[in-house]
Amino acid sequence: MMPKIPEFPQDPDAHVFMISVAAQLAGMHAQTLRTYDRLGLVTPERSSGGGRRYSTRDVDLLREVQRLSQDDGVNLAGIKRIIELTNQVDALQHRVEELTADLDAARAESAQRVRSGELVHVPKSNAMVVWEPRVGRRRS
Numbered sequence: 001m002m003p004k005i006p007e008f009p010q011d012p013d014a015h016v017f018m019i020s021v022a023a024q025l026a027g028m029h030a031q032t033l034r035t036y037d038r039l040g041l042v043t044p045e046r047s048s049g050g051g052r053r054y055s056t057r058d059v060d061l062l063r064e065v066q067r068l069s070q071d072d073g074v075n076l077a078g079i080k081r082i083i084e085l086t087n088q089v090d091a092l093q094h095r096v097e098e099l100t101a102d103l104d105a106a107r108a109e110s111a112q113r114v115r116s117g118e119l120v121h122v123p124k125s126n127a128m129v130v131w132e133p134r135v136g137r138r139r140s
Helices: 019-026 030-039 056-070 076-116
Strands: 015-018 052-055
Touching: 015 019, 015 056, 019 030, 019 052, 019 056, 030 052, 030 056, 052 056, 056 076
Parallel strands: none
Antiparallel strands: 015 052
16 A cells, blocks of 8 residues: 655645655655656656655655556656646646637626627628728728
8 A cells, every 4th residue: 555645734735755755655766766757757856966756746756657657557658648648638638728718708708898889799790891990981
């Protein structure tokens, strides 16, 4: 059974664990963590002295790498690709959330403008309307 990650009141991305502690929490040897860092599977932050500092999220990822490797038989290249694709999906989901919020805000603003008479809803039509402002209109 793997050791439980201690509860910290800080951000799961805070890099607080030295390599020896992260290795113990992940249930692996510190050299394995160095190898994973070198391969780009898990990239910890570096302290001012150059030592690796792992976050709770890093330790969870190390455990997932170990599970994929040992339980599912996925090689390290496959694990790296899984991590990359997972990160890409997470980023895309975050972007969709941002765009949905922007769209909702734009719809609310548009509805407010329609209610205030600033904008007029025109039903769908095949007709073309050309509008020119009266002020400053010049004829050529």
